[in-house]
Structures are given as C-alpha cells and as structure tokens.
Amino acid sequence: MSAGDTNRIRKIVHVDMDAFYASVEQRDNPELRGRPVVVAKRSPRAVVTAASYEARPFGIHSAMPAMRAAKLCPEAVFVPPDFTRYKAVSAQIREIFHRYTPHVEPLSLDEAYLDVTEPLIASPSATDTARAIRDAIRDETGLTASAGIAPNKFLAKIASDWRKPDGQFVIKPHQVARFLTDLEVGKIHGVGRVMRAKLAEMNIATVGDLREIRPAVLVDRFGRWGQRLSELAQGIDDRPVKSHRVAAQISAEDTLSQDLLLSELAPHIQRLADKTWNNYQRKASRVARTIVLKLKTSDFQTLTRSYTPLAPPASALELADIACALRDRVERDPEERYRLVGVGLSGFVEDDSGMQQTTLF
Known part of the structure; x- marks a missing residue:
C-alpha cells in the first residue's frame, strides 16, 4: 500500500519542533538557557522570528514588532536569526524522519507530516513510532519536538499542539467525533479572525456547532471553503502525505x-x-x-x-x-x-x- 492509498485508515504523525530557532540558539549558547530569548534584530524595522518559551509569558510571539517585544520584556536577549544554521539542523532532523518512513512532507524548517502506516521499523503502534522519533531528535540534536498522531493530517496538526512542549497526543479513529465536538472553531487551520466573526454571526463557536450546519448552507455562504469546513467538522481529510511537495x-x-x-x-x-x-x-x-x-x-x-x-x-x-x-x-x-x-x-x-x-x- 502507498501513502496515497485511501482504502485504509492512515496513521499520520505531525512533528513540530519546540520553539525551534530560539531552542537552537539556547542549545548552542549555554548562557541563553533559561532566559527569555527573542530571535530578531533589535531595530525599529525588525519583527520577531521566534521566541523561547521563557519569553512567551510576557506576550511575545512571532511576527510582532521587535521593539514591542523589547518593551514587553526589557530583560529579553535579542539574537539575530541565523538561517544557515537552522537549515543545517533541519536537514539533520529530516534525516531522522526518513529512518522511520519514506513518506515525509516538510511544511517548513521546523515541522513535517509523516505517514507511518507502514513504518520502516518494527513498531507496535504509531504512538510508539512518534515517541521513537522524538527520542532520536532529542538524543542526536539536543532539541525537543512535539507530535500529534491521528488518522489524517488535519487532526494530527491540531494534536501536535496539545501537549507542547516536548509531548505528544494521539487521536484514535473512534475518538474523532468526541474530540472535535467542543473544539473551538478557530483551531481549524484557515479560520482566522475574520472567518471566526462570520461563523459567530451564524452562532458557530465550536466544531460541534459547525457540524450541525447543513453542507449546502455552508457552500452557499462560503463556496468551496464551505464544503471543506463541512468535511473537517466531521473529521474528514483525505489529503495524502506528499513526499515531494511542489512549491505553492x-x-x-x-x-x-x-x-x-x-x-x-x-x-x-x-x-x-x-x-x-x-x-x-x-x-x-x-x-x-x-x-x-x-x-x-x-x-x-x-x-x-x-x-x-x-x-x-x-x-x-x-x-x-x-x-x-x-x-x-x-x-x-x-x-x-x-x-x-x-x-x-x-x-x-x-x-x-x-x-x-x-x-x-
């Protein structure tokens, strides 16, 4: 069976590195460990590339103006980004992925989908495979990763955020409906502030609420995106893991x-x-x-x-x-x-x- 075969339940893992750029900086410079680190130039024109977990309680997050981050946390350490180094570490992590499955779809330097339905190692479950991958990353790079395990990419990506940092969460096929019912609709990738407001006008706050709306109503309101929302509300996502992604x-x-x-x-x-x-x-x-x-x-x-x-x-x-x-x-x-x-x-x-x-x- 191939990763694109839809006639069976897939086992998808979404691996997401924890505060990747900031963690690389802390790993390589012991003086930064335990301190709020902001990966950005400290200049009026700069924006935050990444923030360590120590910086996040101050309200610092990626894409915010660097000067605002400095005001939120005056003691933060600013480190200019070094993408050459980050790419090298990312390549090392991807090599680890390929020991467990040939079906790897990178999304960025710090995250990827893996289809482990038929792993390259003897493994009793996708949960154990994900744990082995995370252990290898920690042992060989000194960094931590979180993972989500689920029957499809949509659910796996949500699950990887559930036990961050340095954790993993599994959604089994029989748990999908219950898991989605109370999930905030904003957790659906692509449902941002504007779409949340439009859905709120329809009294939709959770995925369970969304599931109660007839697909035709959503299609009439949002076109093809409405059809997609209806499918996701039921936990349906047939996208395969694509090992060779073509640039969008x-x-x-x-x-x-x-x-x-x-x-x-x-x-x-x-x-x-x-x-x-x-x-x-x-x-x-x-x-x-x-x-x-x-x-x-x-x-x-x-x-x-x-x-x-x-x-x-x-x-x-x-x-x-x-x-x-x-x-x-x-x-x-x-x-x-x-x-x-x-x-x-x-x-x-x-x-x-x-x-x-x-x-x-």
Whole structure:
C-alpha cells in the first residue's frame, strides 16, 4: 500500500519542533538557557522570528514588532536569526524522519507530516513510532519536538499542539467525533479572525456547532471553503502525505528602510519582480499563472492582491507591470504607509497551451 492509498485508515504523525530557532540558539549558547530569548534584530524595522518559551509569558510571539517585544520584556536577549544554521539542523532532523518512513512532507524548517502506516521499523503502534522519533531528535540534536498522531493530517496538526512542549497526543479513529465536538472553531487551520466573526454571526463557536450546519448552507455562504469546513467538522481529510511537495508560490519580499506611500512603491515592486522572475526561471518546472502583490501596513496589517490572466506573464517586466497595477485594487487611505512589499507567482499548472492574453485594466 502507498501513502496515497485511501482504502485504509492512515496513521499520520505531525512533528513540530519546540520553539525551534530560539531552542537552537539556547542549545548552542549555554548562557541563553533559561532566559527569555527573542530571535530578531533589535531595530525599529525588525519583527520577531521566534521566541523561547521563557519569553512567551510576557506576550511575545512571532511576527510582532521587535521593539514591542523589547518593551514587553526589557530583560529579553535579542539574537539575530541565523538561517544557515537552522537549515543545517533541519536537514539533520529530516534525516531522522526518513529512518522511520519514506513518506515525509516538510511544511517548513521546523515541522513535517509523516505517514507511518507502514513504518520502516518494527513498531507496535504509531504512538510508539512518534515517541521513537522524538527520542532520536532529542538524543542526536539536543532539541525537543512535539507530535500529534491521528488518522489524517488535519487532526494530527491540531494534536501536535496539545501537549507542547516536548509531548505528544494521539487521536484514535473512534475518538474523532468526541474530540472535535467542543473544539473551538478557530483551531481549524484557515479560520482566522475574520472567518471566526462570520461563523459567530451564524452562532458557530465550536466544531460541534459547525457540524450541525447543513453542507449546502455552508457552500452557499462560503463556496468551496464551505464544503471543506463541512468535511473537517466531521473529521474528514483525505489529503495524502506528499513526499515531494511542489512549491505553492515563488516570491520575494522586503521590509523597507522607511514606510512609503502606495504611490511610491513602484521601484521596489519592479526590483522584487526581477528577483522573483529569476527564481522562477531557475526553480520552477511548471507554469505560474497567478501574480500576487503582498503589502504590510505601518501598523502590521497584511494585505494581498492577486490576478490570474488568461495567459501567464512572459517576462519580469510583464510581472512587474501587473504587480504594480494590482495597487489599484488596494482600496485604502491614499495617505496610508507601507513597511513591507512582496511580489509572488502562484497557481502553477503543467501546461499553458491554449491560454489567451487578457488585461487587468
């Protein structure tokens, strides 16, 4: 049986390293152990990449402004990120994963899905396999990991957060309905603040509440996402673990040296479009159809605008032109300023034959 075979109950493990970047820093510098560590440059333009567990009780978390983190915890130790080192440790951890199963789907440097339905070792259960993996990570890297074990990826990812740090939690097939009933709907990946508010308008606060809504009602309200919500509320997630994930997006972004108006972003968009196009030409084996413009306001609100022409962009110049034009779809105060800009390509397809050029304007 393969990892993509849906005619049996899968055993999926989601492994999530505990405060990975901060933990690597504490491991490599004993003076940082037991202290609140913030992985970020201590500068007005920086954001927090990671925070140690000692820093989190102060309200510090990733993606917050570094200067706010400094105010929340004046005694915090700031360490600039070292991604070369983090990638090396991540590669070491992935090598451990592959001793137990060939079916490994990395999500980032610090987390991955593993299908251990048929592990490469003699193991009585997926729970024991997950424990063996965590033990190997601790013994060989000096770091800790948490794990979730469940019949599918949706549940395993939720479960891995249940016993953090340095723990694991299992959801067996017969426990799925009971586990989901009282779960806050915000625990569903993709249900953020805006979606929670929309669901609250429908008196939906838990996954159990969501399960009571007819699928047709959710589809009518939210389209395909409504269908997906209905399935997840029943614990249904048929996605296999994909050992070779194809990049969903190729992009480049920069935090600007000073906040700029929307009308002032064109040179930066053009520069980032060139960088994205060069990466696309080097890395992509498929055709990208969608152009994405990403912006972050001076108060850290993230905005994205995208466009899918009938024919994909054929050059860096065309990519830049479309990305610049997407600014017209940002209906905000013209005096608002932006601290970050990004340009991306997504919507990859195997073949662009038969497509016709259209216009954004």
